Amino acid sequence: MTEDKRKYKLAESEDLGRKEELRRYLLGAASTLLLTLMSFAVVAFGGVERTTTLITVSVLALAQIAAHFRFFLHIDLWRSHRDDLMLILFTTLIILLMVGGTTWILFDQWSRMM
Amino acid sequence: MSENKVLHPGLNLHGTDPARHSRAETTIFGFWVFLMADLVLFALLLATYGSMSVHGVAEGPGPGELFDLKLPLIQTLALLASSLTVGLAMLHVKYRSDLRGLAIWLAATALLGLVFLALEALDFHRLAVTENAPPQRSGFLSIYFLLTGTHWLHVACGLIWMAVLAMQTAAWGLDSPVKLRLLRLGLYWHMLDVVWVAIFTFVYLFGALQ
Numbered sequence: 001m002t003e004d005k006r007k008y009k010l011a012e013s014e015d016l017g018r019k020e021e022l023r024r025y026l027l028g029a030a031s032t033l034l035l036t037l038m039s040f041a042v043v044a045f046g047g048v049e050r051t052t053t054l055i056t057v058s059v060l061a062l063a064q065i066a067a068h069f070r071f072f073l074h075i076d077l078w079r080s081h082r083d084d085l086m087l088i089l090f091t092t093l094i095i096l097l098m099v100g101g102t103t104w105i106l107f108d109q110w111s112r113m114m
Numbered sequence: 115m116s117e118n119k120v121l122h123p124g125l126n127l128h129g130t131d132p133a134r135h136s137r138a139e140t141t142i143f144g145f146w147v148f149l150m151a152d153l154v155l156f157a158l159l160l161a162t163y164g165s166m167s168v169h170g171v172a173e174g175p176g177p178g179e180l181f182d183l184k185l186p187l188i189q190t191l192a193l194l195a196s197s198l199t200v201g202l203a204m205l206h207v208k209y210r211s212d213l214r215g216l217a218i219w220l221a222a223t224a225l226l227g228l229v230f231l232a233l234e235a236l237d238f239h240r241l242a243v244t245e246n247a248p249p250q251r252s253g254f255l256s257i258y259f260l261l262t263g264t265h266w267l268h269v270a271c272g273l274i275w276m277a278v279l280a281m282q283t284a285a286w287g288l289d290s291p292v293k294l295r296l297l298r299l300g301l302y303w304h305m306l307d308v309v310w311v312a313i314f315t316f317v318y319l320f321g322a323l324q
Contacts, residue, residue: 017129018209025201029194036190036314043319044183050323061315065308072197072304079120081139084146091150098154099161106165 028071035064122146124301125204131293138294145298149305152268156309159261160316163254167321170253177254177321180247186318189233190310196226197307204300207293213283216296220280223303227273234266258317265313268306275299 039060042053069075075084120126122142127135167177203219206212238259242248249259279299282292 018205021125021208022202022205025198025205028201029198032194032197032311033191036187036194036311039315039319040183040187043322053323054320057315057319061311064311068197068304068308068311072201072307073123073301074120074125075123076120080123081121081143083143084123087146087150091153094154095157099157102158102161103164106169110165110169 024071024074028067031067031071032064035060035067039064124297124304125201125208127208127293127297130208134293138297141294142298142301145301149301152305153309156261156264156312159257159264160312163257163261163317166254166257167317167324170257172252172254174252174255175245175247176324177258177317178324180241180245181318181321183318183322185233185237186314189230190314192226192230192233193307193310196223196230197304199223199226200300200303204297207288207296213288216283216288217280220276224273224276227269227276231266231269231273234262238263238266261317262313265306265309268309272299272303272306275302 039057042048042056042060046053048056069088074080075088077085121128121135121139123146124142127138199219199222203216203223206216206219210216241255247255249256276299279292279295282290283296286292288296
């Protein structure tokens, strides 16, 4: 490839890619901001029952974490590298096992000591 | 075209720097392994916190009495804004090789990070001194300080790393290994925000409901 052609190719991909990638960051900022404010509002102003509030806030947190992975870390279930996705899956499994197990054992022990 | 594939998390360099893009794959995957391991660490700290905030309050104050929501909300907004500014800095790394724009967005990120650290430090001081709730008062307070303190140290390390990379960029420019280091810093910073979302929800929002 000659120097001129290369420059042209760079300029072309630059224009298309940059706009789209900027849009992705702005979308990420907007959606995570909205989700943060929603979960804050549910707790601060919502007169909803406690269990419902806890579940709502947890779901909003999961949605926000998903938005962070999607828009900021650019994880895409179809286009991302398979190894990266497998590692996310494995980490999720480890977290579920260890957090679930820890919580189960500690709360069970607590109830036996009462 | 293999160069157009997404090879790793975060901003990919295909399009503007194909040679470095193909080399970035293994480098950034290694860093991704570290980030995922870090997530497991924070998840376990949170699990311990979840148990201690119920069972480990002893005779001391509990989450409901200690936390107010305004300060954590401001901290969350500061970290969220810094996630956007670090993203904009990464766009400069990829497209412009424009050192001035990069410096401005990195400085904005560092400033927001410092605001976060200062607010958190003030809150630690309020708890430990004003409220008489230092870490040694109860199991709940020990794990609270350990969890938020670990996150605080991560942000502080990120800021030191950012300062070092700013100096390296000034010295060697973007046409050097510094470019991939900046991409990794971006990933690290976004991951700290993910961890804070969990802390904001499961520590502060849940605490306000107790």
